[in-house]
Amino acid sequence: MTRKTFATFAAVFIMLLVSLLNTDNALACLTARANHDHITIDFFYNGSEVSVRGISDPDVDLVVKITSPDGHQDLKEKGKVAGALWMNVGTLKFEDTPNLYMLQCTKKPEEILSASEMEKYCIGFPALEKHVGISPVESEADRSKWFGEFLKFKQSKNLYFAADGGFGPNPDKPDQHGYYMKFAWPYQAPPGDYLVTVYAVKDHKVVETATSKVTVEQVGAVKALANMAKNNAALYGILSVLSALGAGFGVGIVFGKGGGAH
Amino acid sequence: MHLYLPVALTSINVLIPVGLGLAVGLLSGLFGVGGGFLMTPLLIMFGIPSTVAAATDSNQIVAASTSGTYAHWRVGNVDFKMGLYLLVGGFAGGLVGVQAIKILNAMGNADFVIKMTYVLMLGGVGGYMLYESLTSMKKKQVAEEAPRVESKLVRLLASLPLQTRFEKSGVTHSLILPIFFGGGVGVLAAIMGVGGGFLMVPVMVYILRMPMHVVVGTSLFQILFTCIEVTFLQAYSNHSVDFTLAVLLLLGSTIGAQIGAVFGRKLKAEQLKIYLAIIVLAVTVKIVFELTLTPSLLLSLGGGH
Numbered sequence: 001m002t003r004k005t006f007a008t009f010a011a012v013f014i015m016l017l018v019s020l021l022n023t024d025n026a027l028a029c030l031t032a033r034a035n036h037d038h039i040t041i042d043f044f045y046n047g048s049e050v051s052v053r054g055i056s057d058p059d060v061d062l063v064v065k066i067t068s069p070d071g072h073q074d075l076k077e078k079g080k081v082a083g084a085l086w087m088n089v090g091t092l093k094f095e096d097t098p099n100l101y102m103l104q105c106t107k108k109p110e111e112i113l114s115a116s117e118m119e120k121y122c123i124g125f126p127a128l129e130k131h132v133g134i135s136p137v138e139s140e141a142d143r144s145k146w147f148g149e150f151l152k153f154k155q156s157k158n159l160y161f162a163a164d165g166g167f168g169p170n171p172d173k174p175d176q177h178g179y180y181m182k183f184a185w186p187y188q189a190p191p192g193d194y195l196v197t198v199y200a201v202k203d204h205k206v207v208e209t210a211t212s213k214v215t216v217e218q219v220g221a222v223k224a225l226a227n228m229a230k231n232n233a234a235l236y237g238i239l240s241v242l243s244a245l246g247a248g249f250g251v252g253i254v255f256g257k258g259g260g261a262h
Numbered sequence: 263m264h265l266y267l268p269v270a271l272t273s274i275n276v277l278i279p280v281g282l283g284l285a286v287g288l289l290s291g292l293f294g295v296g297g298g299f300l301m302t303p304l305l306i307m308f309g310i311p312s313t314v315a316a317a318t319d320s321n322q323i324v325a326a327s328t329s330g331t332y333a334h335w336r337v338g339n340v341d342f343k344m345g346l347y348l349l350v351g352g353f354a355g356g357l358v359g360v361q362a363i364k365i366l367n368a369m370g371n372a373d374f375v376i377k378m379t380y381v382l383m384l385g386g387v388g389g390y391m392l393y394e395s396l397t398s399m400k401k402k403q404v405a406e407e408a409p410r411v412e413s414k415l416v417r418l419l420a421s422l423p424l425q426t427r428f429e430k431s432g433v434t435h436s437l438i439l440p441i442f443f444g445g446g447v448g449v450l451a452a453i454m455g456v457g458g459g460f461l462m463v464p465v466m467v468y469i470l471r472m473p474m475h476v477v478v479g480t481s482l483f484q485i486l487f488t489c490i491e492v493t494f495l496q497a498y499s500n501h502s503v504d505f506t507l508a509v510l511l512l513l514g515s516t517i518g519a520q521i522g523a524v525f526g527r528k529l530k531a532e533q534l535k536i537y538l539a540i541i542v543l544a545v546t547v548k549i550v551f552e553l554t555l556t557p558s559l560l561l562s563l564g565g566g567h
Contacts, residue, residue: 086554153559226268229503236497244328252328252332
């Protein structure tokens, strides 16, 4: 081995070592776990609480995002008719849009991430706006207006949420650098699978991600009724009518027996 | 205490639907209206999707009108013959109405047509009832003038074929009349999620000239069967009946209907008409406000009007 070749090998080895050490220092161990990864909907369900906890490097910022899979939604658009009356004037189609989008960051996302990174990972409502397809719209201003209305609509149902702060140490790992935060889970979120993604952010870039899952499922009588309404609609309709007739007669007979009123 | 609704996919405090049911059931027993024109918007206001609100309301009206019809039948206030002819029209109208929903939803200005028709009908009916009742209470001689004003209508109705006597109501009419108006009510019940009582009661009072106490019982009888049909069709075609919500509503409405029937017997016919007119006009004003004030949200879920 010549002196020149040895020098080259040594340089490459040192670079690799520095690189590995650097990675270890910054983000060796980002983990994510949702405490409530299987939410069951029974008759007394009124929403839940999902906490996300894990271990992260001490000098990174964190972004926690919970989303449902992208889909499409048709919403009625209200407009003025005859210059004075507000009513539904058409349907707007929203493509590639999650039904639920919840975001919590250690700081404001625009302070810790570059615009391109926010767009790449769909972090924050401005990035989501670029991700979502809206039709029919006439101009970029029109598109922006209807995304704003879409946001208001979703926030009114507690399905879209974004905030910063609220992170604390992980109670499970007091001796390590951990994080802990919680979301109020809205009862409006329908059954399905939701993806929890935790992003470690350093120098305005996402340097590591970790994921977890939350499943929401109807159980027991709630599930049986929902299934019957969908899959045995005729039987469900007949039972609904018979129950109402029975209740009406039952109360009528009880009041009739009680009373001098009639 | 909150309860989760499997079809509406929402959670609601049980006191809300039970309380709403009680209030609307009271009106049902008092005036012979199903109360859908009040209940459906109230349910939407409390977060129930519009399609589920309309369909489930039909289901609870089945219970309230069963309870109310039973109470009125016990005191002989139901004209079954008139009710059956109204039903023939009502069933046909219900089938037409369910198909009309699909056509109207495909039309761009369906919402405009439905809401304007609603405002004009409610406003017209409520305004006329209030005017007529107040005038007849104030001036006794109006009672003598009224037949002259309506004589053209009376003559027209008397000239129609298939005249028959309705003993319980003490009137004679063509069979075409109850079938025609029952059909109109059936269409409205399916499209708007209402029983149509607020239209049927004035029709029976002013056009069919039936006595008020028989009108209330017969209207409830007709609404009962119309809503049975609409409930089944909504459950079968649109999967939009929430049985759990319906049970909560009918817990209140069946009892409310009984209390209403008791109070109704203590009120005079003119008083009943005035109160019903005021409620109908109040709903009209509410709809007009909704149409003219800028809504807080410019987007809504599809399917409703």
